[in-house]
Amino acid sequence: MLKKKLAGALLMVMGGTAMPWCMAATQVDIHATPMGQVASSALASRLSLGAGSAFVAEREIRTARGTVKTREQQTYKGVPVYGRSLVVERNVSGAVLSAEGAAERDIGMQLMSVLPRLSAQQAPTTLQARMGHAGLAVTNAMSKLFVYPQGQGAPKLVYQTSYVVTVQGHPSRPTAIIDANTGAVIRQWEGLTDGRRPPAPAPTSVLATGPGGNELTGLYHYDNSGPGLELLSAQRVGNVCYLQNDDVATYNLAGGQRATLWSFGCAGSNPAAWDSFGDAINGAYSPINDAHHFGGVVYDMYNTWFGKPPLQNGDGSPMKLSMWVHYGTNYENAFWDGGEMVFGDGDQYFYPFVVLDITGHEISHGFTEQHSGLQYDAQSGGMNEAFSDMAGEAVKFFDRGSNDFMVGADIVKPATVPLLGMPALRDMCTPSSDGASIDNAADYRDGIDVHYSSGVYNRAFCTLARTSGWETRKAFEVFHDANALYWQPAETFDSGACGVEQSALDRSYSEADVAAAFAVVGVTCRSPM
Numbered sequence: 001m002l003k004k005k006l007a008g009a010l011l012m013v014m015g016g017t018a019m020p021w022c023m024a025a026t027q028v029d030i031h032a033t034p035m036g037q038v039a040s041s042a043l044a045s046r047l048s049l050g051a052g053s054a055f056v057a058e059r060e061i062r063t064a065r066g067t068v069k070t071r072e073q074q075t076y077k078g079v080p081v082y083g084r085s086l087v088v089e090r091n092v093s094g095a096v097l098s099a100e101g102a103a104e105r106d107i108g109m110q111l112m113s114v115l116p117r118l119s120a121q122q123a124p125t126t127l128q129a130r131m132g133h134a135g136l137a138v139t140n141a142m143s144k145l146f147v148y149p150q151g152q153g154a155p156k157l158v159y160q161t162s163y164v165v166t167v168q169g170h171p172s173r174p175t176a177i178i179d180a181n182t183g184a185v186i187r188q189w190e191g192l193t194d195g196r197r198p199p200a201p202a203p204t205s206v207l208a209t210g211p212g213g214n215e216l217t218g219l220y221h222y223d224n225s226g227p228g229l230e231l232l233s234a235q236r237v238g239n240v241c242y243l244q245n246d247d248v249a250t251y252n253l254a255g256g257q258r259a260t261l262w263s264f265g266c267a268g269s270n271p272a273a274w275d276s277f278g279d280a281i282n283g284a285y286s287p288i289n290d291a292h293h294f295g296g297v298v299y300d301m302y303n304t305w306f307g308k309p310p311l312q313n314g315d316g317s318p319m320k321l322s323m324w325v326h327y328g329t330n331y332e333n334a335f336w337d338g339g340e341m342v343f344g345d346g347d348q349y350f351y352p353f354v355v356l357d358i359t360g361h362e363i364s365h366g367f368t369e370q371h372s373g374l375q376y377d378a379q380s381g382g383m384n385e386a387f388s389d390m391a392g393e394a395v396k397f398f399d400r401g402s403n404d405f406m407v408g409a410d411i412v413k414p415a416t417v418p419l420l421g422m423p424a425l426r427d428m429c430t431p432s433s434d435g436a437s438i439d440n441a442a443d444y445r446d447g448i449d450v451h452y453s454s455g456v457y458n459r460a461f462c463t464l465a466r467t468s469g470w471e472t473r474k475a476f477e478v479f480h481d482a483n484a485l486y487w488q489p490a491e492t493f494d495s496g497a498c499g500v501e502q503s504a505l506d507r508s509y510s511e512a513d514v515a516a517a518f519a520v521v522g523v524t525c526r527s528p529m
Contacts, residue, residue, distance in 0.1 A: 026106065027149060030086055032099040040072055043088070043099070050106040052077045055086065059371075061481060064508035067091055071485045072099075076107045077114045082146040082158070082177075083488045087502075100502075102488065107147060110154035116145060116180035123159035126183040131174050138163040140173075140338045148177060148186065157181060162191050164337045166257065169328070173337055175376070189377040193336045193365035193384070203235030203242065208266065210276035212293065214284040214351040217410050222293060228399055232276055232292055234266075241266035241274055243292050247299045247309070250292040250323040252279065253342075259324050262288050279326065282345050283413075287354040291323040291343060294359035298391075301360070301398040302367075305473065306480065311366045321363060325354060334358055336365035346411060349419070355410040356399060357392030364391035372487035379444065379492045382453030387483055389428055389454060390461045394476035403472050405429045405462050429462040431455025441493045441522040456493055456521045464517035469510065478503040478514060498525040 030047065038046055044053040055072040062068055067089050074084040086101035118126060123143035128134050143161040150156060162175040175191030178184065210232055213220045222232050233245040243250040243262040251259035266274035279288045299321055302310040311319035322340040331344030334353035341362040345352045365388050368374050374384040389407050396403035408425035417423045421434055431437035437455035438444060444453055457479075465475035478500050486499025497518045504514045515525065 026104070027084075027151075028103050028105050030099050030101050030103055032096075035096040035099070037094055038096045040070075040088075043072060043086070044074070044103075047099075047103065048105070049074075049103055050108055052108045053081075053104075054078075055088075056080075058085075059484060061485065061506065063089070063506040065506075067097060069485060069506060072101075074103050076104075076111070076147045076155075079114045079145055079147050079157070081107070081155075082148045082160075083490055084149065085488070087485050101486075104147070104149050104155065107155050111147060111157065114145075114147070114157060116157055116159070118159070118178075118180050118183060120145065120159065122183075123161040123178060123180070124163045127161050127174060127176050127178060127185070127188075128163065128165075130178075130183070130185055133163075133165050133167070133174070136165050136167070138165045140164045142338060145180060146177075156186070158186060162338060164192070171328075171335065171337070171342070173335075187375075189375060189381070191338070191376055193362070193369075193376060193388070203237050203244075205245065206234050206236040206241060206266065206274065207231035208234045208241055208264070208274040208276050210289040211280075211285040212290045214355075214410070216283075216351060216413070217355075219285050222289060228297075230293070232289060233296065234274075234276070236266055236274075239265060239267040241276070243276060243288065244320075245296075246320070247318075248292055248295040248321045248323060250288055250295070250325065251340075252288060253324050253326045253328075255326055255329050255345075257327070259340075262292075262325075281326070282347070282352055284345075284352040284354070287343065287345065287352040288325045290354045291325045291341075291359065294354065294356045294395075295321045295323045295341070295363070297356065297399050298360045298363045298395050301395050305398070305477065310363050311370060323359075325352075334362050336362045336369070338366075338369070341366075349413060349416040350408075350411045351413060353408075353411055355408065357396055357403075358408055358411065360392040360395035361388040361407070364388045367391070368483055372483045372491070373489040374483075374487060374491060375489050376450060378446075378490070379453065380490055380496075381450035382444075382448075382455075383457050383487070383491060383493070383496050385450045385454035386457035386461065387479060389426065389458050390476055390479055393428065393461075393465075393472055397472040397476075405465075426451070426454070426458065428455075428458040429466075431458055439521060444493070456523065457496075460517045460521045460523065463520050464514060467513050467517065470513065474507075474509060477507060478509060481506060493521075493523045494526045497523050501525050 040055045040057045043055045058071045060070040069089045072086045074081040086099045088099045089097045120143045124141040141163040143159045148156045148158040157180040158177050173192035176188035177186045209223045234241045252262045264276045309318040313319045324340045324342045327342045327344045330347035334343045343353045374380040393403040405428040406424035431439040437452045439455045439459040465472045481503035482499035501511045501514045504511045
C-alpha cells in the first residue's frame, strides 16, 4: 500500500518541493502542524484530499492541557470512508494545533459513483443467501454504506452488514463487508461478541427490593443494607412494577428468544413489599435482578468517568441498556448482538452469566462497535475482546474499589476449576496459564481465537494498572480514549499501542509507562504498513 506522510500544515516537503500527486486513490498518513482556524468542513480541502472529500466531527475529549481533541470521520460525497479518520486538536479559540490519522486522497479518480445497486435492505438478505441462511428467521438486520479503500486497487462502495440468526440451536451474528453493487463478500467474520420490546404504559419511578447472587458469591438482597445493594430502580403502572428506568430495561427470555419486560406485583404503598423475585435458576437467586443492577453500575461508571453513557443512539442521545436474561436452554455464554446484552443461564460448568464483570464486558462490546469498530477477527479481534475484559475489571474497581484481574470468577462452579486450570475464565495478568491464551505478541498466529489473542492486550493492561502511580481506573482511561478517538477497525497490536500512548499524553499521564507495559508483551508503537 502506498503511504505518504503529510508534515507541516499541508503536505510533506522534501528539499523544499512538494511530493508529486499520482492520479489514483492512495492512503495518506496525516501529521499536520498548526493550521489556524479551520472548520471540519474545510479540512479535506486544506489537506488537498481531492474533490468530494470532507470530514464530519464525531466525538471529542478535553485534554489535560485544556485543548479539545475531536475525531473527524472522512467522507466522500457524504459516505463515510472505512478506516479513515483524523484526531484534530484545537485550542480554546478553535484554532487547529495538530491533525493526526489516516485519510484517502483522490477517491474520485477511481470511484465514479456512490449510488449502490443494492439497497440497504438488500444487503443483509444478500449475505443471508451467501451464508446459506436464506429462509431462516433473523433479527437485528443492519447495514451501513461505506467507501472501502483497497490498498493498491480502486476503492469500492460497500456495505458493512450483519444480522442475528439461530443455527442448530446456537446464536450467530454473521458480519461482512460486501460489494454494494455486486453483493460479493470482501471480508466476513462472526460478529457475535460473546422478540421485540413490548410497548410500556406511562410509568411512575419507584424503588423495589429483591434477591441476587449465586451459590458462589452468596445470597444478598437489594435493600440498601450495604454498598452495592441499592434498591432496584423500577417503574410502576397501577399495581404492577416493571424492571426498567431511564438507563436500563431488563427482559425475561424465559429459556427462549422472545423478550418480555420483567414485571412483578407492587400493590399498596409500602415499597418494602415490592419484591422482584421468581427467576432463581442453576444456583443463582435472581439473574434478572442482578442484570438490572449491574447494568446500572456499568452505565454509571461510563457516565461518571467519561461524562457519557456507554452506548448512544444514532442521533447521539443516550441509549437505554437492554438486558436480556435467561437465553436458551443451558446456554453457557453471554453476548452483545448489536442491540441487546444477552445472558445464558449456564449449565453444569457455570452459574448464570449475569455477574458484574461479564455485564461490563458485553456492554463494552457495544461501546467498541459504536466507536473504533474493531473488527472481530485477526489482531483487532483480540484487542476488541481485551477491551471488554478491561471494562469488566474497571467496573469492579468503580463499584468495589478494587479488582482481581480474573475474568468471570463469580460464575465458575467449583467442579469446573480443575478443568479450566484456574477459578476464572481468563487470568488477565498471566493469560497463558489457561494453556491456550497468549501473553506475548510473538506468539500470535493467524486464525487464533480472539479470546486467546486477547491475552496480549490483557497482560499489557494488567501491567500498566499495577505500575507505580497507576491503578485500574487510570489504565482503563487511556485504553478507553484510544478506542473512542484513535483506533481504526483493522488495528494491529503495534498500531493500537500508538493510540494508547497518545491518550496517556492527552491526560498528562506517563507515555513511557504505557510503552513499557506494551514492551512486556512484545508490542511497540508503529503504524501498519
